[in-house]
Amino acid sequence: MIFRKLPSIxxxxxxxxxxxxxLAMPVAxxxxxxxxxxxxxxxxxxxxYGSSVNFYTGVxxxxxxxSCNLYVDExxxxxxxxxxxxLNQSGGLAQxxxxxxxxxxxxxxxxxxxxxxxxxxxVTFGATKTFVxxxxxxxxxxxxxxxxxxxxxxxxxxxxxxxxxxDFGVSSCNLMANNTINGMTLQHYASPVGQPSSGSASxxxxxxxxxxxxxxxxxxxxxxxxxxxxxxxxxxxxxVTAAAPADTTAPAVPxxxxxxVTTNVAAMISVQPTDxxxxxxxxxxEDSDSMGAMTNNxxxxxxxxxLSAGAHNLxxxxxxxxxxxxFGANTVVTAGSAIVDSAAPIVGTVSPMSATLNxxxxxxxxxxDNVGVVACQLHETSSAGATSYPxxxxxxxxxxxxxxxxxxxxxxxxxxxxxxxxxxxxWVTVTVSSAVPQGPDTTVPSVNQIAQSSAVVGxxxxxxxxxxDNVGVxxxxxxxxxxxxxxxxxxxxxxxxxYTFNSVGNYNASVSCxxxxxxxxxxxxxxxxxxxxxPIGSVGPGSLVKLVCPSGAAVDHGCKxxxxxxxxGKRHAFPNERIYFTWYxxxxxxxxxxxxxxxxxxxxxxxxxxxxxKMVKFTTVxxxxxxxxxxxxxxxxxxxxxxxxxxxxxxKQIDDLSDAFFTNYSFGTDVNLISDYNPxxxxxxxxxxxxxx
Numbered sequence: 001m002i003f004r005k006l007p008s009i010x011x012x013x014x015x016x017x018x019x020x021x022x023l024a025m026p027v028a029x030x031x032x033x034x035x036x037x038x039x040x041x042x043x044x045x046x047x048x049y050g051s052s053v054n055f056y057t058g059v060x061x062x063x064x065x066x067s068c069n070l071y072v073d074e075x076x077x078x079x080x081x082x083x084x085x086x087l088n089q090s091g092g093l094a095q096x097x098x099x100x101x102x103x104x105x106x107x108x109x110x111x112x113x114x115x116x117x118x119x120x121x122x123v124t125f126g127a128t129k130t131f132v133x134x135x136x137x138x139x140x141x142x143x144x145x146x147x148x149x150x151x152x153x154x155x156x157x158x159x160x161x162x163x164x165x166x167d168f169g170v171s172s173c174n175l176m177a178n179n180t181i182n183g184m185t186l187q188h189y190a191s192p193v194g195q196p197s198s199g200s201a202s203x204x205x206x207x208x209x210x211x212x213x214x215x216x217x218x219x220x221x222x223x224x225x226x227x228x229x230x231x232x233x234x235x236x237x238x239x240v241t242a243a244a245p246a247d248t249t250a251p252a253v254p255x256x257x258x259x260x261v262t263t264n265v266a267a268m269i270s271v272q273p274t275d276x277x278x279x280x281x282x283x284x285x286e287d288s289d290s291m292g293a294m295t296n297n298x299x300x301x302x303x304x305x306x307l308s309a310g311a312h313n314l315x316x317x318x319x320x321x322x323x324x325x326x327f328g329a330n331t332v333v334t335a336g337s338a339i340v341d342s343a344a345p346i347v348g349t350v351s352p353m354s355a356t357l358n359x360x361x362x363x364x365x366x367x368x369d370n371v372g373v374v375a376c377q378l379h380e381t382s383s384a385g386a387t388s389y390p391x392x393x394x395x396x397x398x399x400x401x402x403x404x405x406x407x408x409x410x411x412x413x414x415x416x417x418x419x420x421x422x423x424x425x426x427w428v429t430v431t432v433s434s435a436v437p438q439g440p441d442t443t444v445p446s447v448n449q450i451a452q453s454s455a456v457v458g459x460x461x462x463x464x465x466x467x468x469d470n471v472g473v474x475x476x477x478x479x480x481x482x483x484x485x486x487x488x489x490x491x492x493x494x495x496x497x498x499y500t501f502n503s504v505g506n507y508n509a510s511v512s513c514x515x516x517x518x519x520x521x522x523x524x525x526x527x528x529x530x531x532x533x534x535p536i537g538s539v540g541p542g543s544l545v546k547l548v549c550p551s552g553a554a555v556d557h558g559c560k561x562x563x564x565x566x567x568x569g570k571r572h573a574f575p576n577e578r579i580y581f582t583w584y585x586x587x588x589x590x591x592x593x594x595x596x597x598x599x600x601x602x603x604x605x606x607x608x609x610x611x612x613x614k615m616v617k618f619t620t621v622x623x624x625x626x627x628x629x630x631x632x633x634x635x636x637x638x639x640x641x642x643x644x645x646x647x648x649x650x651x652k653q654i655d656d657l658s659d660a661f662f663t664n665y666s667f668g669t670d671v672n673l674i675s676d677y678n679p680x681x682x683x684x685x686x687x688x689x690x691x692x693x
Contacts, residue, residue: 121640144233204482403493570604612682
């Protein structure tokens with residue numbers, strides 16, 4: 001259970017760092033070296049972008065200098081320096097060679113200084129100096145492509161983009177539309193000498209009737225490189241068409257199924273509505289009384305209900321994105337005695353049996369059952385492994401669209417009915433062949449809209465879109481409100497990326513895909529409606545969850561325990577409050593869930609300390625440990641090293657751990673030098689608990 005107060009034993013003498021002495025044993029005091037090394041200024045102080053520079057400084061000490069590091073931009077980058085010379089009172093040299101590139105030294109001013117340690121652990125910094133990185137000579141103008149797309153509807157949001165290239169690197173682009181300047185977002189693809197040389201620029205414009213009336217408008221893109229050279233792309237005629245009429249068509253809602261259930265036993269009531277725009281919510285009703293919201297599963301909306309004996313008038317009401325509501329007809333659902341169903345569904349064979357590389361193909365199969373099929377899965381095996389996909393059910397046919405890799409694939413479908421009887425079709429061999437066009441590839445990919453149209457604020461959602469290409473898509477990028485929010489994962493013709501919307505409202509989401517020949521296509525915009533917090537139990541991976549507490553629950557009641565809902569589908573306990581607060585600053589994000597939901601999550605391993613935040617020690621072991629990723633503990637062997645990491649109050653940055661949690665951790669290499677461990681870097685590498693499990 002979380003947050004049980006543990007006994008605390010804290011010892012702050014050097015015995016904690018492995019001298020192996022009893023805590024009560026007197027320790028002899030030896031004369032200590034307290035004189036830090038003398039460290040000079042870094043040289044040189046200028047360099048040209050794309051070249052290598054050997055940074056060096058003089059060092060000396062009354063005993064012996066043992067290590068030095070180069071600190072760039074106040075420690076945002078730390079590089080170990082090699083040592084040469086006597087390194088004592090006679091002096092020596094510390095040096096390191098570094099490339100002046102985008103990741104470390106972009107064009108501009110940077111701070112540099114050296115940090116050195118002696119054999120006694122004394123640490124000092126040299127003077128901070130300004131190092132200036134200048135741009136190489138560049139007189140070549142960028143090459144800028146034409147604007148796409150060339151059409152858009154009045155009153156709609158459209159993402160316009162153009163490709164560019166440059167011998168060094170494009171720094172900014174603007175879309176010139178009707179003599180107005182619109183700043184564009186850049187996406188780069190290649191990186192010679194650490195800088196991009198090609199990519200695309202995009203901007204999301206509202207085609208308002210005032211700024212862009214119906215008709216033809218001249219667009220072009222202007223790009224600048226890092227040296228200040230600029231160029232225009234070709235003038236492009238963009239046609240603004242009249243706005244599409246508002247959606248006034250309500251969803252078509254059929255009767256609910258099934259029509260017979262077992263008395264006082266939970267039954268899944270389902271309906272499959274259709275709409276010209278898209279259904280965003282459905283609710284189940286008995287007569288005029290709501291039975292609650294239904295859950296969407298690939299277009300089939302379901303609700304688990306328990307009915308008393310007799311006849312019940314049930315219907316579904318569904319709402320689309322334009323707020324039109326469709327009403328299903330009342331259906332008599334009879335609850336009676338349990339009927340034993342032992343008949344498995346009959347499932348046909350998959351078709352078609354051939355496809356072209358990267359082409360999206362709808363694989364389908366027919367099914368039947370004496371009561372009714374509730375779900376089907378498409379099973380696929382190949383040399384890459386085995387995968388299963390949920391299928392869409394409609395009038396006795398199950399289907400799933402996939403873009404399979406080249407080669408042979410074994411496919412079959414398994415279906416189950418409401419009584420959990422399973423039926424399987426025969427395995428079939430599907431052959432995927434290559435279709436490589438002759439000559440240069442000038443065909444842009446086909447990219448569909450984002451599939452998801454709604455999300456819950458603060459909860460991670462997987463946004464996905466399907467794509468295809470005559471040769472092969474190599475990269476896709478997700479855009480939200482015109483901003484590049486990162487590359488998407490590609491798998492079997494689907495691009496996907498996890499994203500969290502942080503406020504309620506409507507967002508424009510789109511996908512840009514690029515093929516191997518550099519052809520780029522942007523999808524149409526999908527409006528994603530972000531709703532308020534989910535109901536009890538409706539949470540996703542990455543959430544903090546706890547049970548709803550009964551009135552008057554004591555402080556040690558089980559409902560007080562907070563768990564992390566991991567992407568592995570399990571709940572992970574926090575052994576104590578101190579571990580929790582290395583990951584979170586408060587309890588604002590904790591969501592209450594139902595008993596059934598909590599118990600559906602298997603219990604995973606405990607959450608460990610977030611790396612780099614605290615040092616720890618076990619109550620019966622006289623050693624202090626730094627925490628690395630995945631719960632790896634590393635013995636900090638000296639007080640000087642602990643001081644370098646956590647300052648003079650290092651002894652207040654130690655948490656005691658009960659021996660009961662010894663098995664939650666493993667042990668790594670000892671920390672003998674300051675350069676052996678970087679607290680800030682360890683913390684940055686573990687952004688979420690999932691990343692540390």
